[in-house]
Each structure stands twice: as structure tokens, then as C-alpha cells.
Amino acid sequence: MKTLEQTRLATLMARERERFTKEHPRSRKLHQQAGHSLLSGVPMNWMTRWPGDFPVFVAKASGARLTDVDGIEYVDLCLGDTGAMAGHAPAPTLKAIARQVRRGLTTMLPSADAVWVGDELRRRFGLAYWQFTLSATDANRFAIRLCREITGRTKVLVYDHCYHGSVDETFATLGPDGTVGPSHGNIGPGVNPALTTRVVQWNDVAALERALAAGDVACVLAEPVMTNVGIVLPDDGYHAALRELTRRYGTLLIIDETHTLCAGPGGYTGAHGLDPDLLTIGKAIGGGVPCGAYGMSKAVAARVLEHTLWDVADVGGIGGTLAANPLSLAAMRATLAEVLTDAAFARMIALGERFEQGVAETIAAYDVPWHVVRVGCRAEYLFVRERPRNGAEAGAAMDRDLDAFMHLYMLNRGVLMTPFHMMALMSPATTEADVDRHTAVFREAVAELVGG
Ligand SMILES: Cc1ncc(COP(=O)(O)O)c(C=O)c1O
Structure with a gap:
């Protein structure tokens, strides 16, 4: 097993934060302006929990894609934490x-x-x-x-x-x-x-x-x-x-x-x-x-x-x-x-399986002590080897630093994961190419983390 060194993580995180700030000038400006009237510069306080020093501000969202005010397009695997599981604006x-x-x-x-x-x-x-x-x-x-x-x-x-x-x-x-x-x-x-x-x-x-x-x-x-x-x-x-x-x-x-x-x-x-x-x-x-x-x-x-x-x-x-x-x-x-028809679910669940398989292959290839778990078209990876059996074990398994890094790394490469944990959801508009994009970025992130 390769080790995940904290110092490497901190260095990589600093680099990702800098990149995020540089690539999102309009979001940064809106966040600053919002500070005059919105508590913490966001319409809901928890939105500050997105990775990066400020949240991206959205210009539009359609299907499985979201575009921010800086013109950057994302594969949206967050889908409004399920509110947009039907895809944006179906x-x-x-x-x-x-x-x-x-x-x-x-x-x-x-x-x-x-x-x-x-x-x-x-x-x-x-x-x-x-x-x-x-x-x-x-x-x-x-x-x-x-x-x-x-x-x-x-x-x-x-x-x-x-x-x-x-x-x-x-x-x-x-x-x-x-x-x-x-x-x-x-x-x-x-x-x-x-x-x-x-x-x-x-x-x-x-x-x-x-x-x-x-x-x-x-x-x-x-x-x-x-x-x-x-x-x-x-x-x-x-x-x-x-x-x-x-x-x-x-x-x-x-x-x-x-x-x-x-x-x-x-x-x-x-x-x-x-x-x-x-x-x-x-x-x-x-x-x-x-x-x-x-x-x-x-x-x-x-x-x-x-x-x-x-x-x-x-x-x-x-x-x-x-x-x-x-x-x-x-x-x-x-x-x-x-x-959200029967046929759509069959496709979405197959995409969930594809996502799970892509993540599992990288975890095995780099022998990192993580695991991936899935329920239908929702999948998630946790930074522990064994599956938790209850909330206390799962809560203890959370790694805030790694979690923030992975979210930001994904975001900087055009993939939105659900904030708070590494969860991905498939919509009827999600494609195999979208899932494969995540798989590729995930592999890149793990390779950097283990220094391989
Ligand atoms: C399982 C579950 N039930 C209920 C809710 C509440 O949903 P809402 O915030 O849309 O009222 C949530 C929100 O995340 C949830 O995860």
C-alpha cells in the first residue's frame, strides 16, 4: 500500500486553491459583492462549504451539465444533492x-x-x-x-x-x-x-x-x-x-x-x-x-x-x-x-455500476485504503478500507482534508461532486463519457496523492 502523506496533501491543496481562485474571477467578484447583503456572501450559509475559497456562481444548468459565471462547464454529479436527479431542466x-x-x-x-x-x-x-x-x-x-x-x-x-x-x-x-x-x-x-x-x-x-x-x-x-x-x-x-x-x-x-x-x-x-x-x-x-x-x-x-x-x-x-x-x-x-421512468432508471443504474467499477479499479491499482459503495444510481467513496456498518463508524471515517482536496481537484477539472462527502449521482442525461471523465480525474488525483 502506498502511503498518503499529509505534507504532500497540503502542498497539492495549496496548488489547487490557487488554480481555483485564478480560474474563477467572476465568481470571486460576485461573492465579494454578495457580502454586502447576504450572510457570508451566499444565499444559504452552508454554500460556503463547497471547496475553494468561495463557491462558484451558476450561470445555467441543463441536463447533466452546469456552467458557472466564468464560462466553465462541469459534469454535474452532485445534481443539487438529488433535487436535480431528473437532470437539470428536463x-x-x-x-x-x-x-x-x-x-x-x-x-x-x-x-x-x-x-x-x-x-x-x-x-x-x-x-x-x-x-x-x-x-x-x-x-x-x-x-x-x-x-x-x-x-x-x-x-x-x-x-x-x-x-x-x-x-x-x-x-x-x-x-x-x-x-x-x-x-x-x-x-x-x-x-x-x-x-x-x-x-x-x-x-x-x-x-x-x-x-x-x-x-x-x-x-x-x-x-x-x-x-x-x-x-x-x-x-x-x-x-x-x-x-x-x-x-x-x-x-x-x-x-x-x-x-x-x-x-x-x-x-x-x-x-x-x-x-x-x-x-x-x-x-x-x-x-x-x-x-x-x-x-x-x-x-x-x-x-x-x-x-x-x-x-x-x-x-x-x-x-x-x-x-x-x-x-x-x-x-x-x-x-x-x-x-424518471423505468427505462431511465435502468440506464442510470448501469451508469452507477460503471462509476463504481471505475473507482474500484483505481483503488485496487494504487492499493489505497479506500472503498466504493453504491445504491442504484448513487455511488460514493470513503477514505477507509472497510465499509462502515453504522453512522458512528461512517462519521469517524470522514477525512475532512482529503475530502476537501478531492472535491477541489474534481472541480478544477470540470467534475462536480456532492459537497460534504464524495457522492455521485447519475441522471437520465448523464452519459458514459461523463462517468469516464470522473474515472480519469479520480485516477489522476490518486496518482498524485500517492506520488506514483
Ligand atoms: C433523506 C433526506 N430526507 C429529507 C431531506 C430534506 O430534503 P429538503 O431539504 O429538500 O426538505 C433530505 C435532504 O438532504 C434528505 O437527505
């Missing part, structure tokens, strides 16, 4: 949006598209009844509320190092002594999440059972594969145990498919025959237009209806006047019907 979605724009944007009344989208979500995921939101975050918040309401229980169970959007109950972590507390960076928690939340490690069946046995957990909220601390796969049999234990202890199971839609047209649920009580989703299904949805089984729906106070249903904590607006629904319909 033609059928654009057409549907343009048609809907002329017919009205928001009405607080149902449109025919809502019927089509509800039927399609039911067909893909198997959940009987659906409702809409403006984001996956809201879908999760509302699903949690409903679970608490109909079970009469207070607690939510999540996995250490999970991410489900800005949902208060989920910003909880498991300390080394097994106690629950606010996760690192939890901004202004209203209460200590220990009051609202139980946290267990992914793949730990015994801990899950201990946490559920108290009988006060309304719901488990889980991604079927963890995707927000690198990709952490479920062990064989873990989902069966999760389903069996939640049923045994009267806890509802919410599966969050926002990212794992990458596993196939019906997400991981469809691909692996999961049977959740509720399912949440957002991001990609609107082709880039803000949207979200949550589905529930017939049994859950019956309990929800029993608990609904109709005269105050609009102000009971589940709502949003813009939710289910005709624009989002027109976008969802076109995206699901014509863009």
Missing part, C-alpha cells in the same frame, strides 16, 4: 411548467394532476393514500406529527448520524455512554432532543429492540440505506428485523425515500419489497420544482381520519397554503411520467 417538466404557469400557480384547491400523481406514487411505493408538501423536510415533520397523534406516544426513534431535513427531533446523537443529546452543530434546539428522541446505531437489532420495548416510541424514521454520512447499507435481514420489531412494539415505521429513490422507480422500498406504514419523499420527483409527499397505509389512514378535527384541520400543525400547488403537481406528473 424538457417534459419544462413543458408542463410552462403550460401550468399560464393556468395559475397556486389555488388552495386540487388539480387533476394531483389525482394522477397520487395514483402513480401508490403504484410505485405501494402506500395507499398520499398528501403533498413543499419539501421532504415538511413531509417528515408531518408524518411524525401524525404518528404521534394516532399512537398517543411522544418519542421518535432515529439513527445516529441520520439526516432527514431540518426536522427538530432528528438532530440527536448517541453519546459514547449511550445517552442521547443534541447532534454536533444543532442550531438553537428548542429542547434537549433526549426529551423527544431515541437514537440507536444503524444495523444494531438488539439496541433497536431495547429502545422500542419501553412502548413510548410513536415512530421510527429511517432512510432504508443511510446516505447522509456516506452510504451505509443495511445488513442482510436488518429491514426484516426493523419491520418485525416495530410491529411487535406498536411503533409505526416511516421510510424516507428522498435520496434512496436512486435505487429504482419505487425507491429502495419498491426494489426490496419493504412494507412501511408511512413513506416520505421530495426533491427529485418535482424535477427541480419544490415539492414533497407522504404516503400512508390504509390502516394508518383510517386512524388519521378518526383523529382529524375537521373544523380546525387547517391550523392543526399540518398545512402550508402553497403545499400541493398546481405548479408542483404539474412538475411531479411530467417528471414521473416522462423523465
